[in-house]
Amino acid sequence: MHKILLKIAQVGIRSEKPPGTDEALRMRATQLNGEVLRMLGRALAIRHVDAGSCNGCELEIHALNNPYYNLEGLGIKFVASPRHADLLLVTGPVSRNMEEALRRTYEATPEPKLVVAVGDCGCDGGIFGECYASRGRIANVIPVDVAVPGCPPTPTAIMQAILTAVSAAAQR
């Protein structure tokens, strides 16, 4: 036990300042009223859905929880069920084998049902595009609020997209 405590003390706190928001990532104007935002505060619950990604974006989503980005430190946490989620973080081109599961996940998510599409594939189908097995971009299957490009986008960019989805809408 003392080795663990010693290590924690030696390493110290490595968390960095979170990025600001970026309106350029917004796909559609979301009508979040002030009341919803007040209730959400900064305690946002995210459900991640891999709709067919190569798992590259997942690596960066995992990294959001590392001590440098420390997403949970902002009150934003990943939850196990769409029914507990305020926001869906969706990766991949949508494979046709995942299309129904993605729709059902979206339906199971309560309002405000925000959706952030992650990565080049989520934005426009990426290198996989549309074919017999792929429906391409996320917006082809469910409404998308914010889309963040990159292959994969950096954790900072994903964080920025999440913060854009919730915070900038406050001014609307």
Next chain:
Amino acid sequence: MTPALAGLALAPVPGAARAWRTAVDARQWRAGCEAAAATGGRLAALWASDDRDRAGSFTVRALLAVFEGLVCLELAVPEASPNYPELSDLFPSAARMQRAAADLLGVRAVAPDGSVRDARGWLRHGAWRADHYPLRRDAPAAGAGGNGDGRYAFVPVSGDGVHEIPVGPVHAGIIEPGHFRFSIVGERVLRLEERLGYTHKGIEKRFESMTLEQGARLAGRVSGDSTVAYAWAYAMALEAITATSPAPRALHLRALLLERERIANHLGDLGYLGNDCGLAFGFVQFWRLKEDVLRLNAEAFGHRYLMDCIVPGGVAADVTPPAATAMLAEADRLEAELRELRAIYYDHSGLQDRCINCGRLQPRTAALLGVVGLAARASGHAMDARAFPGFAPYGQLEPRIASHRNGDVAARIVVRFEEILESLRLQRRILETLPGGGTRQPLGDAPAGAPGIGWVEGWRGEVIVALESDGRGGIRRCHPHDPSWQNWPALEHAVIGNIVPDFPLINKSFNLSYAGADL
């Protein structure tokens, strides 16, 4: 030395991967596989191609890993009766590969009595009709329209108190999609049946619309966490076709990239394995170390995960002297921290309690299932394509194989620790002995003909790419093969008799790719 296999006349396949090939008839197909199975060989990959335009038939290939290297058996399968002798009695891992080939090309693996052992779709869920075969050359890339029957008959388990837990395809964590059907009594798992294929997005069809050069980028996105291994395997296959030899500096840089990919992934897994045992400290520390590695990757090579750094003909990135100094300093720091954290992990009673004897894959089962890579090494099988048969530049680097016999979660943790330390040693050696010279060669012509083969030991296990040129600069056929094909069925065995709450831990200890095997 050419392997002796059931009297078959084997011709060497050019290129860096040690491989031979031969066309066989149905009898030789079985005889070759039987001979390989009887002498400790295993099935490395199985895939089919539509060669009706060229040879009037389909081709099914079984790539066998034997003592000397890889042997590719090529069997012509007529369109009129698209059946070939099945191999899952010899190699259980063939079952899913055969089902995938049936879904994509309509070739059926049949038993001697003419029956198909498992006629359920594997990659085909409801997205296309059962009589449509998307990888046939006359099938449009966009598909034929219309949905198929997406229902799936899981194997039922009956008995007093037996019930089922269905999990997925959308999982509770940040995980790729797949379905797990547990049959349990109380908390004990009697049987796990996996249903995968959810991330099937038509990669093999997509390859066929690309030029040979463009394909490298797609190969690097078959399984994002193994992008270096795939890019290298693809480049190796294309270099084999084009008779191109990458410069020594390029090969050393490739090995550096591959070891850095191994280090980053193992660090991440060690963090999650601690976390899944309730030791959040482990997650935080290992993910801090992983992030440091990724940031140095971005600084030195321009990409955190090193995507597109390996290109056919060489590498697209080089190491500057300051980057080399930074990596050497990082290696020293990382090694010291790793030894410290290893002592904490090995001493931790909670980890010992959860990991030792949990999710055991017995050496015998691993051999029977043809398990590869890290999971095989943790179950007593000292296989590693870097060490044997080896591929350049590893002959000069003399990699040491990490191994363990217990086959449990703890063994897979131990192997990861050992492998990071070994990768750090290799990284030092590469940086200290980095040859000068160019980093990228122009590619020669790519004639149509037999596939070029790439064979690379990624962090999870061997990644194989079989690539055929159309003779006009395009890809005729490309089959990328992930080690997860062989290792997913092993997970079904490793969880038997364990309690359901240990499944996430056992699953993470294998950390298999969904995308890599779904294609």
